[in-house]
Amino acid sequence: MHKSVLNEQKCACRLLRNRKVAKTQIVNPAGCETPNDDHARCKALGQVLDRIGDKWTIGVVGALSKGPTRFNALLRLIEGVSHRMLTLTLRGLEQDGLVKRTVYPTVPPKVEYELTDMGSSLIEPLQVLSLWAQEHRPAIEAARASSLVRQASEAGAT
């Protein structure tokens, strides 16, 4: 009740950043009819990051990049993931057409997941990002460390 107002936003930009909203409505609802280059970029990025930015999606995509994999295999490969989250992540991915789910109606059910074409096309941009990450990680660590040191010394000096 105290936050009823803020749901009516002019631009869908950050609305799209919310998963629940994004799930039901990925297109801009209204008020964002003139997506200049900048806005489009922002929105597109926001969407992708909503997709891959969650805890486990990348791990899943990475694991699946090697080929079709069964549920429990994924569970072990990614390992940090809980049963529930793996299910949810896979469902989301499947719903977005990034992974394909194949059920073998055997007596012990067997389900294999694999990347669709679109799903595997995501790997490349991800690798670009990964490269950037590997390249700049030392610098980031250094910056972070020095920043922490600075703060500590300031605290001590005060």
Next chain:
Amino acid sequence: MHKSVLNEQKCACRLLRNRKVAKTQIVNPAGCETPNDDHARCKALGQVLDRIGDKWTIGVVGALSKGPTRFNALLRLIEGVSHRMLTLTLRGLEQDGLVKRTVYPTVPPKVEYELTDMGSSLIEPLQVLSLWAQEHRPAIEAARASSLVRQASEAGAT
């Protein structure tokens, strides 16, 4: 108490995915000494996504990509962001050496934020991702929509 055990994980992979952990300890603590190509990729990606995967970082980077900007200007540009979150996001980015904070000690304080070299180098990978996003958004929307339709019809058929 009921979740005391799970904090001791063998691989730091998803530990790195948690912000609080990542903030204090970005290097792999132990047990992950042999980072094969795959693991390194996973970890690096995890870190980057922890950085840029949160709600506002991209918006901030995007806004800053046009040049130095003042705090309130950012607040307006990104608009959906709250005062607090913008501050936090900027602090994180600054701490990681991705943005530079310049304070002009004028009577009304004036602070400008701008991307560092490393920060602006992030723009390119982001654009790659953005391109992918723009390219595949229709497909994703379609897949999502058809999935929803399928679910609805199944529910109706039952």
Next chain:
DNA sequence: CAGCATCCCGGGAGATACTG
């Protein structure tokens, strides 16, 4: 084995108010 429903906790993030 795969999936789903339920419970429940912790932390992310908004609102607000105060400082310099």
Next chain:
DNA sequence: CAGTATCTCCCGGGATGCTG
């Protein structure tokens, strides 16, 4: 104007247990 601290609420996500 820029930043910080506090309070609070809400939901992401782990644990658990049941179905087919």
